[in-house]
Amino acid sequence: QVQLVESGGGLVQAGGSLRLSCAASGRTLRYYVMGWFRQALGKEREFVATISKSGAITSYEESVKGRFTISRDNIKNTVYLQMNSLKPEDTAVYYCAAGGGGGLITAGPEYDYWGQGTQVTVSS
Numbered sequence: 034q035v036q037l038v039e040s041g042g043g044l045v046q047a048g049g050s051l052r053l054s055c056a057a058s059g060r061t062l063r064y065y066v067m068g069w070f071r072q073a074l075g076k077e078r079e080f081v082a083t084i085s086k087s088g089a090i091t092s093y094e095e096s097v098k099g100r101f102t103i104s105r106d107n108i109k110n111t112v113y114l115q116m117n118s119l120k121p122e123d124t125a126v127y128y129c130a131a132g133g134g135g136g137l138i139t140a141g142p143e144y145d146y147w148g149q150g151t152q153v154t155v156s157s
Contacts, residue, residue: 035145050119055069067132090137131144
């Protein structure tokens with residue numbers, strides 16, 4: 034079992050930055066592919082970014098490429114999402130997830146564990 038807790042969300046103006054953290058307990062994260070997803074009010078959850086177990090490979094949803102960076106520290110058992118140049122359309126609850134598969138995972142159902150989410154609100 035893995036417990037995930039996100040933090041770092043908040044209210045920021047358009048063009049600003051936030052850094053989300055996802056701290057894990059229960060088992061070391063180095064056994065898991067990690068991902069970030071988001072869900073805006075009234076919309077379905079969507080993939081944002083994923084990172085391989087070693088951290089060597091990443092993949093991003095098209096609209097966040099060049100603005101968001103996913104990273105991980107397997108010693109600290111934490112995954113991060115650095116978000117720059119934020120836009121109002123980035124407003125959502127952001128969730129981290131851990132999956133036991135290989136490579137990269139972009140599909141939500143393939144993840145095994147989820148955090149409770151952290152709210153990000155970008156004002157215009």
